[in-house]
Amino acid sequence: MADVPCEQNRLAIAFCHPDLGLGGAERLVVDAACELASHGNSVDVFTAHHDRNRCFSETVGGPFSVTVSGSWFPRSIVNRLHAFCAYVRCILIAAYIAWTAFRQYDVVFVDQVSAAVPVLRLLTSSKVLFYCHFPDQLLAKRRSRLHSIYRTVLDAVEESTTGQAHQLLVNRVFLETFGRLKKRGLVPSVFYPALSLDPDLVHFLNGKHVFLSINRFERKKSLGLAVRAFGALQGKCAEQAEVSHSVLVLAGGFDKRLAENREHFCELQELVQQLGLQDKVRLVASFSDAQRSALLAVACAVLYTPENEHFGIVPLEAMAAGRPVVACDSGGPKETVVNGITGHLCPPQATAFAAAMARLADPDTSAEMGKQARLHVQKTFSRTAFGNKLNGVVQRLAKT
Incomplete structure (x- = not known):
């Protein structure tokens, strides 16, 4: 990827993330939000869950706001359908960004759950960036024939909605998994998470x-x-x-x-x-x-x-x-x-x-x-390189 442009606009950027707890995916979102804010952008994070007693310190009083939406929808139904519930919760977050957030975002950063992408494409004029940590279908084990059918539907939704983002940032396993997107000639950018060194x-x-x-x-x-x-x-x-x-x-x-x-x-x-x-x-x-x-x-x-x-x-x-x-x-x-x-x-x-x-x-x-x-x-994998590359991506995306 190219380095950060010399002249940049101050962008309004929103993040759509399912659960802002403690984990590798959450660490990436926090790092990305911090780095984009450090480049002079205005950043807001929207999530379905945020426990101020169990979270990364930057999400409490950090350089970006955190808004909880969609938490009323359950995380599971009788301890099942976790993936389906995550899809619904992220769709609710996307709808909240579109209808309730009283500002227009230049770029919306979506990760983990791609079901939010078409909602944002339909209801906003924002450019949508999707970061695919790892295809969800590779993590789910087919426990029964009925569960296999359930997963087949979700897998199809995942691939279809992932391909609707304006920009994709992925790990290398992506194209081997989403064969139909590969046949369409979709070439996402390989983009690694960052790490703060101590x-x-x-x-x-x-x-x-x-x-x-x-x-x-x-x-x-x-x-x-x-x-x-x-x-x-x-x-x-x-x-x-x-x-x-x-x-x-x-x-x-x-x-x-x-x-x-x-x-x-x-x-x-x-x-x-x-x-x-x-x-x-x-x-x-x-x-x-x-x-x-x-x-x-x-x-x-x-x-x-x-x-x-x-x-x-x-x-x-x-x-x-x-x-x-x-x-x-x-x-x-x-x-x-x-x-x-x-x-x-x-x-x-x-x-x-x-x-x-x-x-x-x-x-x-x-x-x-x-x-x-x-x-x-x-x-x-330095965080500085990560921040420069990501800011360059959103700057170019906003101009397209």
Whole structure:
């Protein structure tokens, strides 16, 4: 992408995001809103949920406003139809932007749920930018024939509405998934999320033998893989001094409103007990930004266990802190982790992860990979580069 134009207009930009909580997708939205505001644009964020006690600090008193709309529609129906409800909630947000927001936006930034795109195209004259973190259809498992039909409809809606945006920003997996858009000759821009680096904490308590997992307490994140891999590491390499003094920390987002978060947290505790790792494994729920930075500072490696995950901000955070990553050889990590240089990409098996962890338990190996990881992130994924590129995109989009 070209650099930011020298002469720019002060644009009015709105964000349409389903749930402004804590997570990689939310981090991207917050970073994008902050960066666009820092370039002199007026920015407003619209969302269906925003808990001021469980959010990124920039969303409270930051350089942009946050407005909640559509929260009256449920997040699920009898604990099902989550995707459908997310579609409806984002459509309600889009309608609110069109009818209730008393201003005209030059650009509306939509992410995660593309169903909002045609509503904005129909009801506003704004240019609509859609950021596709990862095609939703690749995350959904077909549990039954009826569910497969349900997903087929939603998948068709996702592809159709995604193609209606004026501008698409995507990860590389996009075109392989949306074949019909590829046949139409649609060429979106590959655009990576950003990361705020905190160099002062990189060296804080460096050299501790802590294996760290950062992810929400959801079953699809495969956190049990980290526990089983750590157990396998203890069993096969117990004589290795660094391994015998190692621990595993599972830290992640935890929403007490969600039954799955509560249930899976208990399931992981039971797994730890079954493997006799009570003194070696700790679960940390809903940790603060300061705790996150401190944990990254003392880790010798970060484990990222989701399979076929979307881009994933955690591997970038880990590498930015000078920590190598052990991740599944699928999805987003294949774009961010340089196998054998900034970390290891492995099959989703406990023995494979344990073998990689054994290598990274060596302080020299971990330090060298961590150094390469940080240089890789600085070169490719800095927030400044992200902000300049994104501002350039919206400036050009507004002029078309």
